[in-house]
Amino acid sequence: MNRLHQHAPRTPAGAAPASHWFARGWEAVSTWRDRSRGRDLLGELDERMLKDIGLSHADAIVEAGKSFWQR
DSSP, X not given: OOHHHHSOOOOOTTOOOHHHHHHHHHHHHHHHHHHHHXXXXXXXXXXXXXXXXXXXXXXXXXXXXXOTTOO
């Protein structure tokens, strides 16, 4: 057997490869960043703009006050 194949790392049955975990992590960070930006922008909208999207000022304050990881 080739020496390269003897020492190749093996993934346990059913385990996801490292690239899968990296992709999932990147997706989570991207989602958190989008939420944070969206909430920052929501906090900048005036009453008329909030009414256009169907939110009250109180709703906007609650949403803008959430942490990035909260849905």
